[in-house]
Amino acid sequence: MTKSISNKKNTKSNNVIWHRTLVDRTDRNQLNKHKSGILWFTGLSASGKSTIAHHLEKELYDRSIRTYVLDGDNVRHGINSNLGFSREDRRENLRRIAEFSKLFVDAGLIVLAAFISPYEKDREYIRGRFEEGDYFEIYVKCSLNKCEQRDPKGLYKKARAGIIKNYTGVSTPYEEPLSPDLVIDTEIFDLKKSVQEVLEFLNKKKFISI
Numbered sequence: 001m002t003k004s005i006s007n008k009k010n011t012k013s014n015n016v017i018w019h020r021t022l023v024d025r026t027d028r029n030q031l032n033k034h035k036s037g038i039l040w041f042t043g044l045s046a047s048g049k050s051t052i053a054h055h056l057e058k059e060l061y062d063r064s065i066r067t068y069v070l071d072g073d074n075v076r077h078g079i080n081s082n083l084g085f086s087r088e089d090r091r092e093n094l095r096r097i098a099e100f101s102k103l104f105v106d107a108g109l110i111v112l113a114a115f116i117s118p119y120e121k122d123r124e125y126i127r128g129r130f131e132e133g134d135y136f137e138i139y140v141k142c143s144l145n146k147c148e149q150r151d152p153k154g155l156y157k158k159a160r161a162g163i164i165k166n167y168t169g170v171s172t173p174y175e176e177p178l179s180p181d182l183v184i185d186t187e188i189f190d191l192k193k194s195v196q197e198v199l200e201f202l203n204k205k206k207f208i209s210i
Contacts, residue, residue: 050069110202
């Protein structure tokens, strides 16, 4: 059994029992006419994760594929708004994301999750929360130097000035994925090519037909 990446004490009641539904994931997939699963986009800030995910969603929407994008900044505005960027809070942030992503997959959606998720151990944990064939890790590869040149939100500049603490790539590490399912190098591929690479990957995995 995979251990939680959260260090918090497990306070789950023994009286909480999983309720079996009358409509299951297989039924929802049949209704949607496509499989469900999760694409986990990992990479440095400004590598292009969210941009690719949102443009990919539009391409899939145009093909009547039901999707949902989970973006790092957006999630921290809501359900994870009480978390900071310490090592423990990063773990809890990803643990929560993994759990509600599982619900989205069960609901029959293709989830496009765009999170820096800098530690290999955390990404291994997330993969372990999904069944084989449901989870695919996509490494959006881009050098730190190039990401800093892009810096669309000015965050690297603030991190270098010491205004932002615990910033990945500057004051905390980013561990490159050891065995991602797909690598998108955004220093080589433009946005259109990046999205096409993911579409072809989904076609290969029989999630869509192109």
